[in-house]
Amino acid sequence: MNSMPAIETVLGAIDAVFKASGTHAPSGSRGTEKAAEWLDVMQKSVYAWQISDQLIQMNRDEETCYFAAQTMRTKIQFAFHELPLESHQSLRDSLLKHCTKINLETKNTIVTQLCLALADLFVQMASWKGGLSSLIQEFGNSINHWTFLVEFLSVLPEEINSRHIRIGDNRRNELLDEMTQASPLLVQLLAKITESAVNDVKTKERVMHCLGSWLGAFAIPEEYMIQSKLLHLPFAIMTSVDTPIGLHSAATECICSALIAVEEEDLLKNSNLARLLFEGVVQLQDPYHMSVAMQDLEKSTNYCRVFTEMAESFLEPMITTPNQGFGDLRTLELLLMCIGHHHYEVADITFNFWNRLSEVLYEENNAEIINVFRPYIQRLIIALCRLCQYESTMEGLPEDSNDFEEFRRQSVDLVKDVEFVAGATAIVVQMFETLKGLGANSSWEVAEATLLIIGAVAKYVDREEMSAVPQVLQAITSQPPETHLTMLRSSMRLIGEFSKWINFHPEFLEPCLVFLMRGLHHLQLSTSAADSIQKLCCQCAEHMRSQFNGLFEVIRSIDSLNISLRACLNLLKASAMILSHQPLQIIPEGFKQLCVLQVEPLNKIVNLGDIKVNRDDKLTDPIVWLDRLSVIFSHTTPEVAEGQVHPCRDVIVQVWPVLSNCFQKYSGDSGIIERCCRCVRYAVRCLGRTSCDLLNPVLSQIVALYQDHPHSCFLYLGSVLVDEYGYESACVPLLLNMLQALSVPAFKMLEESNGLQNHPDTVDDLFRLTLRCLQKMPIAFLQNPVAKNILLCGIASLSIHHRDANESVTKYLMEFIKFANDKPESQEFSTRHSLILDMLKDYGQALVQAVVKASIDLPNSLIDNSAEVVYELSLVDKGWMSQWLQVGLQSLHTQSPGGAIIATPQQLEEFHTAVTNAAKSKAVCHAFRDLAKLYS
Numbered sequence: 018m019n020s021m022p023a024i025e026t027v028l029g030a031i032d033a034v035f036k037a038s039g040t041h042a043p044s045g046s047r048g049t050e051k052a053a054e055w056l057d058v059m060q061k062s063v064y065a066w067q068i069s070d071q072l073i074q075m076n077r078d079e080e081t082c083y084f085a086a087q088t089m090r091t092k093i094q095f096a097f098h099e100l101p102l103e104s105h106q107s108l109r110d111s112l113l114k115h116c117t118k119i120n121l122e123t124k125n126t127i128v129t130q131l132c133l134a135l136a137d138l139f140v141q142m143a144s145w146k147g148g149l150s151s152l153i154q155e156f157g158n159s160i161n162h163w164t165f166l167v168e169f170l171s172v173l174p175e176e177i178n179s180r181h182i183r184i185g186d187n188r189r190n191e192l193l194d195e196m197t198q199a200s201p202l203l204v205q206l207l208a209k210i211t212e213s214a215v216n217d218v219k220t221k222e223r224v225m226h227c228l229g230s231w232l233g234a235f236a237i238p239e240e241y242m243i244q245s246k247l248l249h250l251p252f253a254i255m256t257s258v259d260t261p262i263g264l265h266s267a268a269t270e271c272i273c274s275a276l277i278a279v280e281e282e283d284l285l286k287n288s289n290l291a292r293l294l295f296e297g298v299v300q301l302q303d304p305y306h307m308s309v310a311m312q313d314l315e316k317s318t319n320y321c322r323v324f325t326e327m328a329e330s331f332l333e334p335m336i337t338t339p340n341q342g343f344g345d346l347r348t349l350e351l352l353l354m355c356i357g358h359h360h361y362e363v364a365d366i367t368f369n370f371w372n373r374l375s376e377v378l379y380e381e382n383n384a385e386i387i388n389v390f391r392p393y394i395q396r397l398i399i400a401l402c403r404l405c406q407y408e409s410t411m412e413g414l415p416e417d418s419n420d421f422e423e424f425r426r427q428s429v430d431l432v433k434d435v436e437f438v439a440g441a442t443a444i445v446v447q448m449f450e451t452l453k454g455l456g457a458n459s460s461w462e463v464a465e466a467t468l469l470i471i472g473a474v475a476k477y478v479d480r481e482e483m484s485a486v487p488q489v490l491q492a493i494t495s496q497p498p499e500t501h502l503t504m505l506r507s508s509m510r511l512i513g514e515f516s517k518w519i520n521f522h523p524e525f526l527e528p529c530l531v532f533l534m535r536g537l538h539h540l541q542l543s544t545s546a547a548d549s550i551q552k553l554c555c556q557c558a559e560h561m562r563s564q565f566n567g568l569f570e571v572i573r574s575i576d577s578l579n580i581s582l583r584a585c586l587n588l589l590k591a592s593a594m595i596l597s598h599q600p601l602q603i604i605p606e607g608f609k610q611l612c613v614l615q616v617e618p619l620n621k622i623v624n625l626g627d628i629k630v631n632r633d634d635k636l637t638d639p640i641v642w643l644d645r646l647s648v649i650f651s652h653t654t655p656e657v658a659e660g661q662v663h664p665c666r667d668v669i670v671q672v673w674p675v676l677s678n679c680f681q682k683y684s685g686d687s688g689i690i691e692r693c694c695r696c697v698r699y700a701v702r703c704l705g706r707t708s709c710d711l712l713n714p715v716l717s718q719i720v721a722l723y724q725d726h727p728h729s730c731f732l733y734l735g736s737v738l739v740d741e742y743g744y745e746s747a748c749v750p751l752l753l754n755m756l757q758a759l760s761v762p763a764f765k766m767l768e769e770s771n772g773l774q775n776h777p778d779t780v781d782d783l784f785r786l787t788l789r790c791l792q793k794m795p796i797a798f799l800q801n802p803v804a805k806n807i808l809l810c811g812i813a814s815l816s817i818h819h820r821d822a823n824e825s826v827t828k829y830l831m832e833f834i835k836f837a838n839d840k841p842e843s844q845e846f847s848t849r850h851s852l853i854l855d856m857l858k859d860y861g862q863a864l865v866q867a868v869v870k871a872s873i874d875l876p877n878s879l880i881d882n883s884a885e886v887v888y889e890l891s892l893v894d895k896g897w898m899s900q901w902l903q904v905g906l907q908s909l910h911t912q913s914p915g916g917a918i919i920a921t922p923q924q925l926e927e928f929h930t931a932v933t934n935a936a937k938s939k940a941v942c943h944a945f946r947d948l949a950k951l952y953s
Contacts, residue, residue: 093137
């Protein structure tokens with residue numbers, strides 16, 4: 018946008034987008050889309066500042082005011098650098114003028130956007146000193162301004178801690194200090210508003226949001242909260258039966274924020290506030306029971322949130338000093354009370370606490386403490402068993418994607434986490450007693466939920482347990498076919514979970530297999546049956562050797578059975594596992610039989626001509642057969658002695674031409690090519706170095722195809738080939754030629770505009786490939802010109818945000834640097850050392866500068882990867898690293914567009930010293946994280 022548009026043009030575009038009625042184009046029309054696109058361009062232009070200000074002043078209608086307020090907020094948040102420092106004060110005055118016009122008739126959406134805009138300006142405008150106190154004092158005495166003022170004070174803490182604005186820790190701490198100084202005025206203001214709004218629910222809601230926001234920012238010192246009666250208000254609200262749900266939820270958020278604050282800020286330092294909170298929360302027990310009696314699920318959920326938040330805040334004292342002070346275990350009673358609610362959504366809220374409790378108990382590994390919590394965990398498991406029950410009237414199988422199924426999965430995971438507290442064998446025995454207590458006429462859903470809980474711990478049961486497991490297995494394998502489908506499915510899953518126990522009691526194998534085979538003939542049970550058969554083959558391999566022929570007969574007729582795709586793959590896995598344990602002379606024929614069943618239909622599809630692939634039709638989709646072959650190759654793992662011919666070699670060599678034709682025919686289909694690469698990958702892994710016959714044809718094909726169809730899976734397959742053959746001197750030239758040929762189109766693609774961001778898979782797989790080259794054939798790789806280009810590409814790729822790609826890049830760079838000093842006793846050390854140091858002399862400065870730049874821009878989870886690169890450099894030459902780091906730091910900006918100091922010279926010097934003097938990589942990582950905080 019080269020010039021400022023007329024205000025009438027902007028209004029016309031707003032009407033076209035927001036109103037789309039009368040003379041305007043209908044919503045969703047081409048005209049509407051064009052108007053939206055034009056407005057988007059206008060919002061990003063520098064003219065949006067003046068236009069949004071004019072539109073707010075006009076106060077034309079709700080849509081225009083909202084658009085203008087939102088535009089102003091977006092500009093301040095993301096384009097504040099466009100404004101010169103001298104214009105900040107006039108923008109502040111204009112925004113304040115707009116905000117003071119807010120009244121009870123102003124729409125909430127507009128109020129929020131204007132207050133967010135003012136908050137974002139306050140956060141970034143370093144010259145606005147003492148603004149909080151002056152705003153409260155100036156506008157706090159006028160009831161007409163309370164709406165704007167309370168909303169602004171509510172959103173301010175959230176904007177201060179928002180990572181979108183990236184004000185940095187120095188400015189953030191300065192603002193939090195200002196909030197703390199203004200907190201007495203805030204408490205007084207909120208108390209005054211509360212007193213004058215006895216029956217005003219909306220005003221009370223705003224007060225609760227504001228108080229909770231400040232408590233969540235740790236901006237109100239304990240003494241001010243204790244002296245004020247303000248914190249009694251949310252408890253009074255939650256205690257009242259007549260409280261509307263909106264206000265009830267706001268009070269809940271406020272109390273939860275206070276509980277989080279006392280934990281984060283140190284429980285002992287805030288002991289008075291913590292005690293006040295504990296006493297208030299305990300008093301909510303009766304109101305909770307009232308909400309249950311009144312079937313008010315939303316309020317029950319709110320109470321449970323408060324109880325859970327208190328439990329999380331007081332977790333440490335509950336572990337260290339159970340039943341003393343803040344370790345009062347009445348907190349656990351409150352949670353178990355919620356677990357007893359009839360609706361699973363309430364119990365679900367507590368799961369994070371139980372997971373944290375189990376982690377701490379496991380780390381403590383103190384039998385005395387575990388004994389204290391065992392009764393609570395036992396009650397938890399019994400309650401979960403009840404909550405996991407289906408409705409007795411349910412027919413067939415439930416949908417896997419609904420919320421209740423997710424709750425059941427999380428319940429199983431939770432039982433697994435706490436199993437070490439209650440003991441797996443004890444849980445099974447306890448659940449078995451439940452089963453025994455069921456009458457003949459009891460509903461199926463109770464037994465099914467019991468089996469679900471047993472299955473969660475079955476694999477941990479003592480192999481000597483004989484009081485419950487045998488009777489459970491006998492009961493489930495003797496169920497009649499008309500048993501409820503869900504009960505049958507859970508029974509089949511349970512057999513798989515007991516596979517480890519069955520290995521020590523093989524007399525139970527036969528009836529279990531008969532029961533599972535029955536399930537294979539039912540589409541809805543086939544997946545679970547096949548899963549369990551595969552687990553039995555994995556755990557009971559020796560006992561299952563005699564079952565190969567029987568399984569093969571099932572596989573032979575698998576496409577005529579009503580069986581799921583996953584069940585088919587699991588049966589192939591099971592067969593391949595059993596085959597791997599057969600005598601070597603038997604394996605070739607069995608392997609051939611398994612492969613032929615998949616290769617023949619695949620070959621037919623490849624030779625069909627140009628027929629469109631139908632993903633739902635096995636007659637035209639090669640992926641079905643490629644996946645089956647991959648499963649066979651990956652799970653056939655016979656033990657072959659050095660010098661012996663691999664029993665699968667001849668068959669795989671015969672399969673290759675079909676795979677080669679598949680590569681050629683579907684070269685443009687990334688999904689099919691990825692499956693082809695996976696198939697070859699597992700074939701190579703299966704044979705190991707005995708598959709040398711495949712190397713040349715595979716290399717030739719992937720290099721040729723990659724030139725026109727740069728699928729990243731070709732790079733991944735290349736890394737597998739290097740991993741297997743890189744140690745073979747005769748193969749090294751072939752592999753290096755492959756790397757050079759693949760790198761040319763890969764570099765071309767990554768050098769495009771936004772190439773790194775648009776092709777993270779290529780980055781990931783390219784550096785996986787080059788890492789294998791460095792590890793397997795270091796001298797030949799480092800002497801090749803491609804090594805320098807890879808280093809330059811790695812430096813450019815340090816800024817990539819994609820986790821896997823970033824980790825592959827930094828792992829390569831770390832290994833590259835580490836190889837300079839690795840294995841000094843080896844004959845090739847001096848050559849390797851010299852080659853790497855020469856490259857570091859040329860590109861070390863660029864590398865460190867890229868690391869520094871990336872560390873202040875990357876997500877926190879990726880900063881350590883970059884920091885490790887600098888640490889490895891320090892081990893090679895600390896002097897070089899120190900000098901490069903000093904230069905890299907000089908390139909950083911140290912002042913924000915709003916005039917705030919981002920990083921002081923002293924802080925940068927402290928960072929440099931910390932990194933330079935670090936004895937371990939962890940210290941370097943901490944230093945880089947601290948640097949990133951200054952810029953986040």
